[in-house]
Amino acid sequence: MVSKKEIRKYIFAKRKEMTQEEADSLSISIYEKVISLPEFQEASCIYAYVDYNKEASTREIIRKAWREGKRVAVPKVTGPHEMKYYYLEDFFQLKPGYFQIPEPEDCPEAAEEDAFLIVPGVAFDENRHRAGYGQGFYDRYLAAHRKHKTAAIAFEFQIVGEVPAEDTDIFPDKVITEKRILS
Secondary structure, rough: OOOOOHHEEEEHHHHHHHOHHHHHHHHHHHHHHHHHHHHHHHHOEEEEEEOOOOOOHHHHHHHHHOOOEEEEEEEEEEEOOOEEEEEOHHHHHEEOOOOHHOOOOOOOOOOOOEEEEOOOOOOEEEOOOEEEOOOOHHHHHOOOOOOOOOEOOOOOOEEOOOOOOOOOOOOEEEEEEOOOOOO
């Protein structure tokens, strides 16, 4: 079995080869799948990461949520092992934060425990096992906030044969790529 560290190295190399235009184009196909989900359509609040460095983009998903009158919240690292969500009303409220990832600044903390949550990840397998960035922020958050319906979004090349699973891993309910939905 390949380690999560080796999987991350492989996927980061693949992402580096991709142009921003390719990432944006593939992200539109993912966006169309996400907004057609009942979980998205029925949610009054969407919790979504803010994409960075050629990740599957969440920006159109966020814009669609705003257009439909949904609240949107995005994460911010607030301590060495803690992440919280804050309401976002405009992309101008984002500033470079943890590892230069865009984070909300001067925004109220979000309180929905049943929001539809879009999860990032480096790699996934067909069983929805997830390799994140290695810090455990999402696993800890989701372990403490169990009522969220979750979907990870990723490019098809981020689906690998097997991701090692640990007891502390929380798997998303769905993984959505430009080609399919794993559930």
